[in-house]
Amino acid sequence: MFAGVMEQRPELLVSAAAGDAESFTALIEPLLDPAYRLAAVMLADRASAEDAVQEASIKAWRKLGQLRGDLESLRPWFLSIVANECRMARRQRWWSVLKLPEIPPSESTPREGGGSDLHRALLKLSAEERLPLVLHFYLDLPLDEVARALRISPSAAKSRIYRAARRLRSDLTLEEVF
Amino acid sequence: MGNDNFRREIGHVFDEMAGSPSSALPDRVRSSLAHVPEQRGPYWIAGLAAALIAAVVIGVLVVANPLNRPANTVAPGAGTNSSPTPGPTPGPTLSPEAPPNPQEAQFVCTGGSAILPEYAQAPLPAVIDAVRTGTHAGYDRLTIQIKSGGATDVRATIQTGATFTRSPRGDQVTLAGKNGILVIIHNADLHTGYSGPADIKTGYASLVEIQTLEDFEGVVQLGIGVSGAACFRMFPLSNPNRVVIDVQNAS
Numbered sequence: 001m002f003a004g005v006m007e008q009r010p011e012l013l014v015s016a017a018a019g020d021a022e023s024f025t026a027l028i029e030p031l032l033d034p035a036y037r038l039a040a041v042m043l044a045d046r047a048s049a050e051d052a053v054q055e056a057s058i059k060a061w062r063k064l065g066q067l068r069g070d071l072e073s074l075r076p077w078f079l080s081i082v083a084n085e086c087r088m089a090r091r092q093r094w095w096s097v098l099k100l101p102e103i104p105p106s107e108s109t110p111r112e113g114g115g116s117d118l119h120r121a122l123l124k125l126s127a128e129e130r131l132p133l134v135l136h137f138y139l140d141l142p143l144d145e146v147a148r149a150l151r152i153s154p155s156a157a158k159s160r161i162y163r164a165a166r167r168l169r170s171d172l173t174l175e176e177v178f
Numbered sequence: 179m180g181n182d183n184f185r186r187e188i189g190h191v192f193d194e195m196a197g198s199p200s201s202a203l204p205d206r207v208r209s210s211l212a213h214v215p216e217q218r219g220p221y222w223i224a225g226l227a228a229a230l231i232a233a234v235v236i237g238v239l240v241v242a243n244p245l246n247r248p249a250n251t252v253a254p255g256a257g258t259n260s261s262p263t264p265g266p267t268p269g270p271t272l273s274p275e276a277p278p279n280p281q282e283a284q285f286v287c288t289g290g291s292a293i294l295p296e297y298a299q300a301p302l303p304a305v306i307d308a309v310r311t312g313t314h315a316g317y318d319r320l321t322i323q324i325k326s327g328g329a330t331d332v333r334a335t336i337q338t339g340a341t342f343t344r345s346p347r348g349d350q351v352t353l354a355g356k357n358g359i360l361v362i363i364h365n366a367d368l369h370t371g372y373s374g375p376a377d378i379k380t381g382y383a384s385l386v387e388i389q390t391l392e393d394f395e396g397v398v399q400l401g402i403g404v405s406g407a408a409c410f411r412m413f414p415l416s417n418p419n420r421v422v423i424d425v426q427n428a429s
Contacts, residue, residue: 040196138192
């Protein structure tokens with residue numbers, strides 16, 4: 001779906017830049033699912049994740065004129081806005097978001113079986129450590145897109161992915177990660 | 179394990195954490211976008227106006243000092259940098275700056291967990307300088323006091339049984355009690371400001387033991403042994419910053 005929209009992107013982008021919200025929505029809609037997944041993992045709260053995606057969409061709409069680059073820049077650009085929105089959500093005063101009943105048990109309760117060690121290890125990572133893993137392994141972004149989303153160089157992105165992966169499994173080699 | 183296996187396994191865990199977005203999300207975004215196009219104007223004008231207004235307001239406040247009080251006034255015993263001496267003290271009371279009625283937070287029981295998100299992206303880790311316990315009518319309380327720093331993401335998860343895994347050594351330890359609560363604090367440090375015991379046996383009805391499971395590379399894990407059903411609530415208090423975990427007494 002995203003590829004299909006990307007093919008029409010130049011026309012949609014022209015319309016969106018001219019102020020057509022429908023065109024912008026058509027551009028952004030295929031990205032809402034990965035954006036939500038990114039936010040849900042960073043915030044560990046599904047309702048807050050949807051709030052963050054909504055807010056990021058509005059900001060992307062307002063900042064559309066700042067979008068630079070080729071045809072494939074839209075996804076990392078939008079995901080970087082989502083990640084920033086998540087950071088802002090997490091910077092709220094520590095007591096301001098206390099949602100005990102809203103935390104699904106499965107989010108923090110280790111599962112039975114073989115995957116529980118990895119689950120536990122992922123929960124021990126900070127949101128910033130999880131971010132490159134989500135982008136690369138979960139959303140399947142190539143290294144250069146991860147780098148653009150994180151606003152760092154590809155080699156730095158590779159390093160951050162590897163470092164976070166090693167925090168999950170200390171015996172991982174570079175070849176096993178990439 | 180190859181790249182594909184690792185990718186598949188990690189993707190599976192992330193899938194479980196994230197779930198799927200609600201079907202209403204696209205409509206919600208579409209609707210919100212439909213109401214903002216008029217705001218896509220020349221923002222620098224609005225920004226400049228806002229900056230000028232803010233400068234005028236700050237200038238007036240600085241000159242007039244309407245509250246007429248000296249700067250740096252700190253009430254005795256208040257502030258995040260106070261309380262240099264950890265040790266047994268009475269249980270925490272609700273400070274004026276605490277959120278309204280934090281103790282109205284509901285107790286969560288079997289299979290439940292609670293999260294206090296980080297409140298700042300501070301470069302320095304949260305330095306824990308006191309771990310206190312107390313018993314109250316209906317619940318026993320654990321208070322974790324944070325002297326300085328930030329970026330604290332606190333998770334507490336109930337588990338069946340009181341056996342925990344210590345990290346990084348990986349061995350297991352069984353605390354007193356039938357069930358447990360695992361508390362994970364990210365970007366925190368229990369060895370700089372805290373000099374109390376790593377294992378506290380309380381003798382209370384519900385919260386019977388607390389033991390440090392990890393204090394390594396910015397992650398602090400505490401295991402709590404609970405005598406009965408592990409029902410707890412977690413909330414923060416301010417001045418000084420504290421994380422409070424109340425374990426409900428079995429009725």
